Amino acid sequence: MGTSFGRGGATTFQQDLQNSDCIVIMGSNMAENHPVGFQWVMEARERGAKFIHVDPRFTRTSAVADLHVPLRPGTDIAFLGGIINYILENDRAFKEYVVNYTNAPVILKDDFEDTEDLNGFFSGWHEDKNGYTFETWQYKGMDLHGAAGQREGESSLAKMEAFRQREDALKHGEPPNMDKTLQHPRCVYQVLKRHYARYTPETVARICGVKPEQLLEVAQAMCDNSGRDRTSAFAYSVAWTQHTFGVQMIRSAAIIQLLLGNIGRPGGGIMALRGHASIQGSTDIPTLFNILPGYIPMPHAKAHHSLKHFIESEGAKTGYWGNLDKYTVSLLKAWYGEHATDENDYCFDLLPRISGDHSTYRSMMGMIDGKVKGFFCCGENPAVGSANAGLQRRALASLEWLVVRDFCEIESAAFWYDSPEIESGALKTEEIPTEVFWMPAAAHTEKDGSFTNTQRLLQWHHKAMDPPGDARSELWFYYHLGKKIKALVDERGDEPHADAIKFLTWDYPEKGAIREPDAHMVLREINGWDENGDALPAYTKLKADGSTACGCWIYCGAYKGEENQTARRKSRMEQSWVAPEWGWSWPDNRRIIYNRASADPDGKPWSQRKAYVWFDEVKGQWTGYDTPDFEKTKKPSYTPETGAQREDAIAGWHPFIMQDDGLGWLFVPNGIVDGPLPTYYEPHESPVKNLLYEQQSNPARQKFPRPFNEYNPSPSSEHGGQFPFVLYTYRLTEHHTAGGMSRTVPHLSELQPEMFCEVSPELAKLRGLEHGKWATIYTVRAVIEARVMITNRVQPIRLNGKTVHSVGMPYHWGRRGIVTGDSANDLLHIALDPNVHIQETKGLTCDILPGRRPRGKAMLEFMEEVRAKAHLEKA
Amino acid sequence: MEHERPVWPVMRQLTDGDPLALGSAAQSETTRKWRGRIADAKVTKSVCPFCAVGCGQLLYVKDEQLIQIEGDPDSPISRGHLCPKGAATRTMVQSPMREYKVKYRRPYGTKWEELSLDQAMDMIAERVLKTRRETWESKDEEGIDINRCYGIASLGGATLDNEENYVMKKLYTALGIVQVENQARI
Numbered sequence A: 001m002g003t004s005f006g007r008g009g010a011t012t013f014q015q016d017l018q019n020s021d022c023i024v025i026m027g028s029n030m031a032e033n034h035p036v037g038f039q040w041v042m043e044a045r046e047r048g049a050k051f052i053h054v055d056p057r058f059t060r061t062s063a064v065a066d067l068h069v070p071l072r073p074g075t076d077i078a079f080l081g082g083i084i085n086y087i088l089e090n091d092r093a094f095k096e097y098v099v100n101y102t103n104a105p106v107i108l109k110d111d112f113e114d115t116e117d118l119n120g121f122f123s124g125w126h127e128d129k130n131g132y133t134f135e136t137w138q139y140k141g142m143d144l145h146g147a148a149g150q151r152e153g154e155s156s157l158a159k160m161e162a163f164r165q166r167e168d169a170l171k172h173g174e175p176p177n178m179d180k181t182l183q184h185p186r187c188v189y190q191v192l193k194r195h196y197a198r199y200t201p202e203t204v205a206r207i208c209g210v211k212p213e214q215l216l217e218v219a220q221a222m223c224d225n226s227g228r229d230r231t232s233a234f235a236y237s238v239a240w241t242q243h244t245f246g247v248q249m250i251r252s253a254a255i256i257q258l259l260l261g262n263i264g265r266p267g268g269g270i271m272a273l274r275g276h277a278s279i280q281g282s283t284d285i286p287t288l289f290n291i292l293p294g295y296i297p298m299p300h301a302k303a304h305h306s307l308k309h310f311i312e313s314e315g316a317k318t319g320y321w322g323n324l325d326k327y328t329v330s331l332l333k334a335w336y337g338e339h340a341t342d343e344n345d346y347c348f349d350l351l352p353r354i355s356g357d358h359s360t361y362r363s364m365m366g367m368i369d370g371k372v373k374g375f376f377c378c379g380e381n382p383a384v385g386s387a388n389a390g391l392q393r394r395a396l397a398s399l400e401w402l403v404v405r406d407f408c409e410i411e412s413a414a415f416w417y418d419s420p421e422i423e424s425g426a427l428k429t430e431e432i433p434t435e436v437f438w439m440p441a442a443a444h445t446e447k448d449g450s451f452t453n454t455q456r457l458l459q460w461h462h463k464a465m466d467p468p469g470d471a472r473s474e475l476w477f478y479y480h481l482g483k484k485i486k487a488l489v490d491e492r493g494d495e496p497h498a499d500a501i502k503f504l505t506w507d508y509p510e511k512g513a514i515r516e517p518d519a520h521m522v523l524r525e526i527n528g529w530d531e532n533g534d535a536l537p538a539y540t541k542l543k544a545d546g547s548t549a550c551g552c553w554i555y556c557g558a559y560k561g562e563e564n565q566t567a568r569r570k571s572r573m574e575q576s577w578v579a580p581e582w583g584w585s586w587p588d589n590r591r592i593i594y595n596r597a598s599a600d601p602d603g604k605p606w607s608q609r610k611a612y613v614w615f616d617e618v619k620g621q622w623t624g625y626d627t628p629d630f631e632k633t634k635k636p637s638y639t640p641e642t643g644a645q646r647e648d649a650i651a652g653w654h655p656f657i658m659q660d661d662g663l664g665w666l667f668v669p670n671g672i673v674d675g676p677l678p679t680y681y682e683p684h685e686s687p688v689k690n691l692l693y694e695q696q697s698n699p700a701r702q703k704f705p706r707p708f709n710e711y712n713p714s715p716s717s718e719h720g721g722q723f724p725f726v727l728y729t730y731r732l733t734e735h736h737t738a739g740g741m742s743r744t745v746p747h748l749s750e751l752q753p754e755m756f757c758e759v760s761p762e763l764a765k766l767r768g769l770e771h772g773k774w775a776t777i778y779t780v781r782a783v784i785e786a787r788v789m790i791t792n793r794v795q796p797i798r799l800n801g802k803t804v805h806s807v808g809m810p811y812h813w814g815r816r817g818i819v820t821g822d823s824a825n826d827l828l829h830i831a832l833d834p835n836v837h838i839q840e841t842k843g844l845t846c847d848i849l850p851g852r853r854p855r856g857k858a859m860l861e862f863m864e865e866v867r868a869k870a871h872l873e874k875a
Numbered sequence B: 001m002e003h004e005r006p007v008w009p010v011m012r013q014l015t016d017g018d019p020l021a022l023g024s025a026a027q028s029e030t031t032r033k034w035r036g037r038i039a040d041a042k043v044t045k046s047v048c049p050f051c052a053v054g055c056g057q058l059l060y061v062k063d064e065q066l067i068q069i070e071g072d073p074d075s076p077i078s079r080g081h082l083c084p085k086g087a088a089t090r091t092m093v094q095s096p097m098r099e100y101k102v103k104y105r106r107p108y109g110t111k112w113e114e115l116s117l118d119q120a121m122d123m124i125a126e127r128v129l130k131t132r133r134e135t136w137e138s139k140d141e142e143g144i145d146i147n148r149c150y151g152i153a154s155l156g157g158a159t160l161d162n163e164e165n166y167v168m169k170k171l172y173t174a175l176g177i178v179q180v181e182n183q184a185r186i
């Protein structure tokens, strides 16, 4: 999302789905996984909207849809490509929107070559480095930069890229070479048209295992319900992100929504449905390696030698990322207070540098390799919840020390005496060196704080009672740990790079007998203050001269007027449907972002039916139902001077203010490491060959062939037939991820007591599986067992005359809890999206047999046989 | 007063203006005095801790005990609803499997041992500094300053508060720990 539009968050809010005329849910089972949010889809349907569900499995979401299209798992890019092709071939794009608000008219550099020309590769591929450089993907006469922290990927290749001298040359707010008739053969619109020409209904049908008519029905419905008077919305969740090409799936939806003019408008947009209470928040204020709060990139060893260097290579000159200096200096002031001065680069050199991928899967392998010795695990359960859980447990068993913070003793705390490896004898308790601290955590009812939900909305939860016993909040744990560490560092005086710890501001007021740090004051620091110490009202007030401090610029305004805005709870009955006084959403309490696009280039609503934000000529300002996502008094006709910088360079008719050209990017010239346009590749483990290109899978995907993470043989190889079925995992309404918060709950355990797998009657017959009895499922990584559920909800898919069966299973179970069972994640491998390093869980290969799995030593022998058949070395 | 009202329910239905017997006609003096379990409990506004829909919750506390969690009808997102997980939040907080004491397993140990919270905190602080010292990287292979601690990693955040993620990221970064990750990646 970030690369297409400029910000990495849902473009709209759940309640706005009710205004949609057509909703396509894809890669998500919203009715079961986001049940209460789903009421807004039903609301739209009541109002006459068409509701389509595209998903391999028939679920409760499909049950209430007007149309359910079951497609082969992992083929969504082909399906979406088919929709794009339909729009372009039949001239169904919303032309006025596309010409003015997107980069469709922009003419590309002469040396750009497409996957059509290079058989599955774009220009700029470096075989030796296994990656792309972006110089050929640029606009003619202008180099694009992309929204700073929104650029995906932090490989050294990409970083060197940022280093290159750039030609920033907006002319009066517009890229220098454009063809607004969209006819020029090298303009983005025509490039797109050629790129997608292969995605005909027939080809897509063959890849996805759907009927051409089904694709056409979806494409037509979206086109018929888009335009001045109508809008269509997309909703997706992890079934789109968990692939070796996940970012490109979301990009495909972004292209459709831009072509149809559905971004920034009521009833339109892309609703990213996130799985955890604050998963959006933990990206905004990231517990992620590659970014600092507010999507500021983490400084990189090769590219960022000084603050100036960092700002120049990471910030754009134009658009709101042109203010990266203000955001960064204010963050450093929040962290290093009076120690951060102009003379010492505001302590920029106290920050550590990254030098590539340091994501969690790397860390776990680092543990096995002896490089990572200590590990904190807070409210997560990698021994069940992470892909290739067996490798995760081996990683834990290789540590020097481990801190696990949770409500109960989860599998990640018990791995040293209770795990499949201990059961089989592959690992022995007495031989595991890990020192384990299990620390009881406080529940949300026992602490103050804010969650950021799936629509960028911050909501405060108030403490109702003190945490019992030794249970403490993470806030308490990290604050007091920091205090102890600071004291030790002061006392000893010889720790490396000690100033980074000594200078850190670390003085939140403490409350009550347990001396809980005041969460309100932490939020106030996140919000930031001005030179007088007063809470800042908005990020537009930040300065680069060290006079403002702000812990996360996109959250600036959450403590506006010295009031915790996130705790606002004005009843929905007392305000408009947009409910701007319920909580606070970033940025600047905007509920639909890029909402300037809800008005036409002249600032008038596209239609009365879809009016949302518009320019009031009399008052000379933007107004409407939401906070305008635009400078309040910038006229629609505002034409920037050539050479203008920051937001001043954004024309009055360009709604995507975070991008350096203010445009929605159909084509992404900078920021995605595996291609400027989505291209269909087969999943890493796939039962069939890629029909579109010789290139089988995403060439830039991350592979980790190593002991305990071997891959099933590919379909074309000699032993390709060994794993004939597609495997995918999913969630149930009654359980939560790895089960730490649900398999420990009596009610929920009773509702979903046992691990199971879903298979079609045909597959059951083929393999002799019986309903309610046991099945054994295996890959080269692991073998597990599950109860069999035979159901028509999973359908075999016919591909090129071949029948492909699939096995679906929930991944919530583990060995601890009130209800226990084998973990589906044991079967999974680690192969990642090269941009965001998210693993592929939605389309692997496996085999299934009737009966229970072997136990103890027999399990090891079974696996040896499997591996021998696949011609892999002994484990 | 009971004796002033007709004794037969059917008569009460007619005289009380409650012909369907859904209200006062169906009540006796005893049931009229009944109060909901949550009637005089303290109400705290909260948010469901499970998925990212962000449903509003009302926490009811009486005598220092959490006695009930219900959907918040004021919420514009959830309009008072909770799904099975949200509705089971109280049992999650009070799960029979929840534990309240620190547990410690020494290297190569075969059982859990007890440890006071304060002692655990001291030990963890020492471990952090020790590993930081041992795995400190001040320069990379080209001699460029990197100033980081490669020997410590962290996973967690998506179920935590923004304020918690903030202090985590702040402290880790100051310690030079770069391998900071959460469920958003998983």
Ligand code: SF4
Residues within 6 Å of the ligand: A033, A034, A035, A036, A037, B048, B049, B050, B051, B052, B053, B054, B055, B078, B081, B082, B083, B084, B085, B086, B087
């Ligand atoms: S009640 Fe259900 S739908 Fe609502 S936030 Fe909680 S888990 Fe999500």
